[in-house]
Amino acid sequence: MRVLDAAGAMLGVLSISEAIQMAVRNGLDLVEVSPNAEPPVCRIMDYGKFKYEQSRKEREARKHQHGGEMKEIKFHANVADHDFRTKVNHITGFLDRGIKVKASLYFRGRENAHRELGFEVMNRVLKETEELSTVDMAPRLIGNSIVMVLSPRPNRPPSRADREAAPAAPPTPRPAAVPTPVSPIQAPVPTLGDAMPSLSSS
Numbered sequence: 526m527r528v529l530d531a532a533g534a535m536l537g538v539l540s541i542s543e544a545i546q547m548a549v550r551n552g553l554d555l556v557e558v559s560p561n562a563e564p565p566v567c568r569i570m571d572y573g574k575f576k577y578e579q580s581r582k583e584r585e586a587r588k589h590q591h592g593g594e595m596k597e598i599k600f601h602a603n604v605a606d607h608d609f610r611t612k613v614n615h616i617t618g619f620l621d622r623g624i625k626v627k628a629s630l631y632f633r634g635r636e637n638a639h640r641e642l643g644f645e646v647m648n649r650v651l652k653e654t655e656e657l658s659t660v661d662m663a664p665r666l667i668g669n670s671i672v673m674v675l676s677p678r679p680n681r682p683p684s685r686a687d688r689e690a691a692p693a694a695p696p697t698p699r700p701a702a703v704p705t706p707v708s709p710i711q712a713p714v715p716t717l718g719d720a721m722p723s724l725s726s727s
Contacts, residue, residue, distance in 0.1 A: 529558075529568040538564060595625040595674075600650070602632060602642040609646070613653045620657040620677045630671040643671045 528536040528544045531553060539547070548555040548569045556575070559566035596619045598612050616626050628650055630643045647664040651673075658675040665672055 526557075526564050527562070527566045528555075529566065531568075531570050533568070536569075544569070595627055597627040597629060600628065600630040600643075600646055602630065602636045602639065602646060604646060609649070613650060616650065616654055616675070617657055620654065620675065623677050625661070625677070626658075626675045628673050628675065632669045637669060640666065640671075647671055647673055 526539065526541060526544060528539050528547070530536055531551070536547070544555050544567055551569060553569050554572035555567050556570055556572050557565060557567050596615075598616050600609070600612060604612070616628065619626050628647065630646055632640060632643060636642070644664055651658075651660065651664075654675060657678055659678050661674040661676050663673060
């Protein structure tokens with residue numbers, strides 16, 4: 526097989542046992558990156574760190590996909606505590622996923638005579654979401670409603686969903702071991718997905 530080192534430099538064509546021993550000496554893993562090449566190409570790398578970085582990049586890409594999206598949550602001046610909490614949970618959920626939120630409060634009938642109550646509700650929303658959001662538009666009276674727009678805070682704390690989805694921290698490098706001959710059957714080379722099927726020596 527053709528082998529690359531951790532920096533991507535070509536090490537040449539080696540047998541499986543030679544490549545595995547070289548990876549072990551460096552406290553790293555041997556990973557097949559191009560199984561259909563002739564001969565197959567493997568790379569010596571920290572596989573745990575590689576998977577961690579791939580997962581982080583995928584999460585970042587998902588966040589950017591929501592960049593132009595906006596959700597609206599509607600309130601009323603006399604909103605009950607349970608309803609208020611439910612709506613705030615929806616807002617924090619959207620912010621956690623990188624989605625902007627438009628919070629609107631509509632005055633009905635006699636509520637127009639007590640618009641200060643509407644601003645109190647909006648200020649409660651701001652306080653409840655301050656760790657997750659930045660204010661794109663402060664609460665503003667427009668016609669018979671108060672409107673404000675919140676964006677996800679770039680350096681907000683990780684959400685519960687983020688923590689559950691995040692892989693464990695990459696493992697610390699294994700201590701160097703004295704190389705011993707290893708047959709392909711005893712130590713199969715993993716692929717970027719599942720474990721790589723055993724290969725014959727090149």
